[in-house]
Amino acid sequence: MARIDRYIALALLAFSIGYGYLAWVHPLLPFEARMPFKPNTMPLGLAVLGILFSSLLLLLPNNDEPPKDAEGWRGFAWKDTALLIGLAIGYAILLRPIGFIASTTLFIILSSRVLGETNLFRSTITGLITSGLIWYLVDEVLGIYLVATPGFLGGSL
Amino acid sequence: MIDGLLMGLGAAISPFNLMMVFIGCFLGTFIGMLPGLGPMSIIAIMIPIAIQLGDPASALILLSGVYYGAIFGGSTSSILINAPGVAGTVASSFDGYPLARAGQAGKALTIAALCSFAGGTVGALLLMIFAPVLSTVAKLFWSAEYFALMVLGLTAIAAFAGKGKIIKAMCMTVFGVMLATVGESALHNAARFTMGIMDLQSGIYFVTLVMGLFALPEAIFLILDKSRSKAMANNNKIENLRISKEEAKEIAPVIARQSLLGFFVGVLPGAGATMASFLGYGIERNLAPAGEREKFGKGSIRGLAAPETANNAACTGSFVPMLTLGIPGSGTTAILLGALVALSITPGPRLMEDQPEVFWAVIISMYLGNLVLLILNLPLIPYIAKLLTVPRHYLIPFVIFFSLIGAYIGQNNATELLIMIGLGCMATILRFGGFPLPPLIIGFILGGMLEDNLGRAMRKAGGMEFMWERPMTLAILALALVLLVYPIWRDRTKKQSD
Secondary structure, eight states: OOOOHHHHHHHHHHHHHHHHHHTTTTTOOHHHOOOOOOTTTHHHHHHHHHHHHHHHHHHOOOSSSOGGGTTTTTGGGHHHHHHHHHHHHHHHHHHHOOOHHHHHHHHHHHHHHHOOOEEEEHEEEHHHHHHHHHIIIIISSSOOOOSSSSSHHHTOO | HHHHHHHHHHHSSHHHHHHHHHHHHHHHHHHTTTTTTTTHHHHHHHHHHHHHTHHHHOOOOOOHHHHHHHHHHHHHHHHHHHHOSSGGGGHHHHHHHHHHHTTTTTHHHHHHHHHHHHHHHHHHHHHHHHHHHHHHHHOOOOHHHHHHHHHHHHHHHHHOOOOOOOHHHHHHHHHHHHHHTTTSSSSSSOBOOTTTOGGTTOOOOOOHIIIIIIIIIHHHHHHHHHHHHHHHHHHTTOOOOOHHHHHHHHHHHHHHHHHHHHHHHHHHHHHHHHHHHHHHHHHHHHHOOHHHHHHTTOOOHHHHHHHHHHHHHHHHHHHHHHHHHOSSHHHHHHHHHHHHTTOOOOOSSTTTHHHHHHHHHHHHHHHHHHHHHEEEHHHHHHHGGGGGGOHHHHHHHHHHHHHHHHHHHHHHOOOHHHHHHHHHHHHHHHHHHHHSSHHHHHHHHHHHHHHHHHHHHHHHSSTHHHHHHHHHHHHHHHHHHHHHHHHHHHHHHHHHOO
């Protein structure tokens, strides 16, 4: 079976072709078309290099060491990983609507639970303290606006 | 010069100013540990407080302390959780994080603190001696030479390419430069490759990319492979802070070389700490003996010492164009320049003559900032490194949370978080395929500057002729070619002799 790096090389080749196509069709203003350096000059060069290197990866024999990160992949915790990525996506979506403190606390409670924390009280306290401290540091001390509470409790988007 | 030094010392060493250095270093270190808050944003936040102080010397001393503290804080998050918040500390994570994973977090932080101190102190000495001369040399560098310098920086990819991986590293570099072309460039107003997504109009945010490439995949691998986090917790002997005599002997020449290199790279406007740290890492890897070279990327103390020394020396070097020409050499010095102007000081060729007390107070505050940082941080290292003893079921959510929030507070945009998660998944797949990620980030960081300088040089020359018509450009490009070809040739001859 072909190694995963061949599939990645194929994806990079497709990406380079697509990138090159977008660079080729990039609309140029009349004065830009006469300039020695156009907005698509470097992208076109990069697309050529991308196609060249990814093709070399596909064509040349693969003689590098097998990647260490992939060792023992059959025993990896794929389900936990998918759940954590799902929680991170949920955090990104909920951060503004329900506010920083609630979304962060919820993220820490749920993700620590997925990873084996059984004490709900401890994870809730950890989540509340972490979110409260970071919110205070970022919003109050550093003056970077971070919506703390949901819209109906006074937080705004 | 002695009179000036005494004048600077007199201004800097009052109890109030010493307190300012301590406060600056302390705040800088702790805020700098938050990914997404680099020296630039922290200094920007501290400027109103510094201006309130009234005295320009006190204000600059406070800001210098914050600056050095923030750089060390950034290195800390790079080393402990593989989350470099700023470009200048990315190279520190290449060997610093593997050292932390191998149970040598304390030692890695000690090396980082000592090298930062050495690089910063040597840089301050060099600044004092060479400031007027170097400002003249920096003026000789035009866009053509800067373009060549960026190409030289990109050849550092050879340093990250393991056995048979040079093409993969090149692929990643090109991919990184491609990502840098998303959005508007400095030379053209029309946005490119945004696919209609408004949030990509100004390009991909650096912190989003770096968190997506380094911190998030690390968290994903800690979840995937439970043995990793167990090994990390078991190996985590924080009391191991000491550097042996052999290790000190090993890193001493690295510190000497990189202090000089970092400083001179830092002097060039636009090059800065990032370029210095990547170049320093690449050069030390090429200079290392064969056995030691294999350790680079897996926890080499040389690999950690080189970027840590170079980036601090470069930070000091970047003060040369600011103080002597009034041109900021980096984003951070641009903000400091703004602070100086707000304090009614005009940096430039006349600063040394018109306001010598300010010029020398800046130099003395650099010495003090480095010294205080060392005194303050060495005792704190065991406590900072204890971060790694946090149980796995909290450590992983915290790494993910700090990565997400680092990307969010920089842009205040939730779409950044989704882009970051996508990048994190992509980086994990690339790691499964054995593709090295450092070349991608180098390509991204240098890509924007590469295009700007290539564009300027081509417009000025009317084509590509500048590459062979300007001797300095040709010399730098030839050096870049040697740096790229030499490792390939060396590997091939070694393979044949084996």
